[in-house]
Amino acid sequence: MSTNPYHSLLEHLANCHDSTDIEVLFRALLTDKEQHEIANRIRIFDLLECGATQRDIAEQLGVGIATVSRGAKAMQSHDVSALLATHRQGS
Incomplete structure (x- = not known):
């Protein structure tokens, strides 16, 4: 077991x-x-992958546009698109 908590x-x-x-x-x-909050972040990733606009996502999830923008930035900087595609194929 790792000594690093993360x-x-x-x-x-x-x-x-x-x-x-x-x-x-x-x-x-x-x-x-x-x-x-974690579930919303994943939902933001999914909706962005489906082509939804940030404004539409904010309205659909009931969150601020800044929350969606942070999610979009995190998605791009960590390149999770391939992981999301794998998840969708397995669903």
């Missing part, structure tokens, strides 16, 4: 066998608000 978290997530295990871990680690 790497330890990643190892624990990698050891989860299904989404139920991940949900249990997230409920133990994160507040309801934190879970909601």
Whole structure:
């Protein structure tokens, strides 16, 4: 097990066998608000990948345009498009 807290978290997530295990871990680690914010970030990524405008995303999710803009910037700087495409194919 890693001594780096972030790497330890990643190892624990990698050891989860299904989404139920991940949900249990997230409920133990994160507040309801934190879970909601992470879910919104993923939704922002998904909607951007589908071609939705930032303004439409903000309205659909009930968040500020700045929240969507931060999500778009994070998506670009971390190049998660390939990961999202893989997830969609597996769904």
